[in-house]
Amino acid sequence: MSERVFDFCWFFMLNEENLKLIRMNKNELSEMLLRDGFAKVQYPASLRLAVSNFVKAWKGFVGQSLEHKMQISFLGNGGYENKDPKIDSKLVDFKEDFHINRSYDFPTDFKQTAEDATFLAAGHTLFNEIRPVSHLIAEMLSEVTGVDFVKLAVEKEDGWVIRALWYPPQENNILAAYHPDKSGHTVHLFDSVPGFERFWEGEWKSMSFPETEAVFFPGMLGQYYSECKVKALAHRVVSSPESRSKGRVSIVLFTDYANGLMKYDKDKWGPTQQLLAPGQNYTMPFEEFNKYFTERPSVIDSR
Numbered sequence: 001m002s003e004r005v006f007d008f009c010w011f012f013m014l015n016e017e018n019l020k021l022i023r024m025n026k027n028e029l030s031e032m033l034l035r036d037g038f039a040k041v042q043y044p045a046s047l048r049l050a051v052s053n054f055v056k057a058w059k060g061f062v063g064q065s066l067e068h069k070m071q072i073s074f075l076g077n078g079g080y081e082n083k084d085p086k087i088d089s090k091l092v093d094f095k096e097d098f099h100i101n102r103s104y105d106f107p108t109d110f111k112q113t114a115e116d117a118t119f120l121a122a123g124h125t126l127f128n129e130i131r132p133v134s135h136l137i138a139e140m141l142s143e144v145t146g147v148d149f150v151k152l153a154v155e156k157e158d159g160w161v162i163r164a165l166w167y168p169p170q171e172n173n174i175l176a177a178y179h180p181d182k183s184g185h186t187v188h189l190f191d192s193v194p195g196f197e198r199f200w201e202g203e204w205k206s207m208s209f210p211e212t213e214a215v216f217f218p219g220m221l222g223q224y225y226s227e228c229k230v231k232a233l234a235h236r237v238v239s240s241p242e243s244r245s246k247g248r249v250s251i252v253l254f255t256d257y258a259n260g261l262m263k264y265d266k267d268k269w270g271p272t273q274q275l276l277a278p279g280q281n282y283t284m285p286f287e288e289f290n291k292y293f294t295e296r297p298s299v300i301d302s303r
């Protein structure tokens with residue numbers, strides 16, 4: 001049996017029951033995406049468990065010394081980042097994060113702790129559990145736009161990156177400056193405290209993430225490939241009494257379209273934080289919007 005046929009069977013055998021309800025509501029979710037700029041997908045129970053384990057493992061990892069974590073700084077397909085505007089004035093947000101893609105492993109000379117090993121294993125488990133949900137989202141985007149997002153997003157998973165974020169307790173009123181994500185679409189899996197907001201219909205609106213639902217929304221590349229039929233959702237994170245006292249953990253999946261030729265031109269335009277006024281891209285014609293994109297090189301930088 002080829003690997004592809006096996007994957008197809010695995011997808012239906014293990015997840016069809018969990019996904020049946022979501023499939024029935026696909027039209028409703030498509031409408032929600034166009035109306036609200038995002039859509040919600042019910043978490044399969046196995047994914048919920050994988051997210052919960054990954055959150056615990058991330059807390060264990062991030063609690064280790066900075067010196068230890070810096071040994072596995074970001075390299076191409078994953079790794080740790082410590083972003084502190086006091087150290088690097090070009091940075092806007094104060095946070096720590098870790099990227100894991102499907103093939104990420106620690107460098108061979110890295111001395112793993114139990115926390116490191118647990119974190120990496122939980123990341124790979126989460127990767128497997130998110131696969132059917134990502135597939136479904138790509139199907140939904142295809143329906144809405146008439147563009148083959150399954151081919152763009154699913155056939156080659158090299159562009160999928162799980163990002164774990166930790167915003168230490170801080171006095172900043174804005175934890176994450178507003179931006180659209182640059183990837184194809186984002187699946188927002190977990191937020192430990194309130195504060196996430198989206199810009200829609202001319203104002204900032206708060207969003208909550210119930211334990212049983214994941215939220216997804218298009219990024220810049222999703223808007224590009226849909227020729228502006230769906231919009232890269234502008235979002236930000238504001239502080240709350242909880243984030244000021246306890247900090248904030250967030251888990252997302254960025255789905256880049258590694259099977260597509262184009263990518264956001266970060267070298268030319270820089271980070272997407274504050275690149276556009278919030279919502280400016282919602283009314284931008286495709287002929288103008290496409291200036292932000294360039295052909296992708298063979299190596300993907302997920303940041």
Ligand SMILES: [Fe+2]
Nearest residue numbers: 179180181235
């Ligand atoms: Fe984002």
